[in-house]
Amino acid sequence: MSFSLAERNDTIIALATxxxxxxxxVIRLSGAKAIExxxxxFYGKDLSxxxxxxxxxxTIRDEDKIIDEVLVSLFIAPKSFTKENVVEISTHGSSYIVNQVLKLFxxxxxxxxxxxxxxxxxxxNGQFDLAQAEAVADLIHADSESSHEAALNQMRGGFSSEIQELREKLIHFASMIELELDFGEEDVxxxxxxxxxxxxxxxLRVVEELILSFDLGNVIKNGVPTVIAGKPNAGKSxxxxxxLKEEKAIVSDIAGTTRDFIEDEININGVIFRFIDTAGLRETQDTIEAIGVSRTQEKMKTASLILYLFDLGDTDLIEINRDVNKLENLGVPFVKVANKTDKADPELVAKLKKEHPDSLFISAKNQENLEALRAKLIELVNLDKFKTGNTVVTNIRHYDGLIKTRDSLLDILKGLEDQVTNDFVAMDIRRSLHYLGEITGEITTDDLLANIFSKFCIGK
Incomplete structure (x- = not known):
């Protein structure tokens, strides 16, 4: 989706709600003729x-026919969202009225x-850079406190301000080295x-920090994929x-009831967790259940968190230690959750508290100690860095651009160390500036803009 120069001069209209x-x-118009x-x-005051x-x-009228009584909000260029003349018409919410107004315009x-x-x-029109523009869409789709804060921070320039000043200084060095090339025969x-x-x-330090923030940013934007794993009938469902505080999963005393995945999202303290209830981990001759167990193991490898759930009334310490060892080898953060405290073997509880003091003891059926579990999940996500107001990268396009920037900056340092000629240093600097410019929008293509803005809703 690209726009010709003529299209950019059009007055555009869309339903914004x-x-x-x-x-x-609310129907929004933008362009030189929006007010005209x-x-x-419009029958009321002379808007001009x-x-x-x-x-x-x-009132809005089509000749003598009144379509609706309205409120018209004026935003005269350049004091508007688009820096063009903008009009927002608030009508009654009838789809018939909206369609009649749109057809009239x-x-x-x-x-x-x-x-x-x-x-x-x-x-x-220079209202903001490309990274800020992308944050507008993220802000619209934010469904938690943390994703809202990340998008708002980026929209207000948090991401861009991290790199803009340093980029300008790098541009200065690039121009000086380019100047040296003009005096190639002189030692200047x-x-x-x-x-x-x-x-x-x-x-590099700024870029590296932003790259490292992407894991957290991805969690904030898309939720934390959290697998609930354990033996059949451990109480996962x-x-x-x-x-969830609802009957989403089938609960049965029959082992192996869950054959596939059940997913849902839960907002805990402003963070979205995508919980995945999986098939029980056990050896089985049932072909269908075996497929479910295999898929569970794959899900665990790609999860951000694992809740390892075991039944205090039907598990021994040897089995727990074996499962914990397997989870540690996966390298995925996990929580040891001892379920069914009402059926607990006191001897097993004492051994667990000694060998696995970080275990959480709950009763899912009686909803006991679930708040401690929620608190542990938030602790493992580690939002401390985000809560301090530091910029967090949530956009995969920005992450890719930062990776390329880092590589080209490392090439500059290597070139300086190897004392390469000025033209090679200048080339590496230009490459770094190119990737940074793609992030903030100093360097764009029609294809890039089309890909970004086509994902927005019509009225935004």
């Missing part, structure tokens, strides 16, 4: 004589906006190699139901 019947609907076109169909950021009551010369076109115009140095090395090392 969700489709369907509601109390109100609205004035042609009103100040920016004002709201006006009147299309007849007057407006064009239906494409997905993300309002935000793309804001980017193209406009850019101190020592200062360049220090700057690249500083930039009961625990899932207790955490």
């Amino acid at each position: 969700p489709q369907g019947i509601g109390a109100i609907a 076109l609205t004035n042609e169909v 004589k009103q100040d920016s950021h004002t709201i006006h009551f009147g 299309l007849k007057k010369g407006a064009r239906l906006a494409k997905p993300g076109e309002f935000t793309q115009r804001a980017f193209l 140095e406009f850019a101190s190699r020592t200062e360049l090395k220090e700057l690249v090392e500083r930039l 009961t625990l899932l139901n207790a955490l």
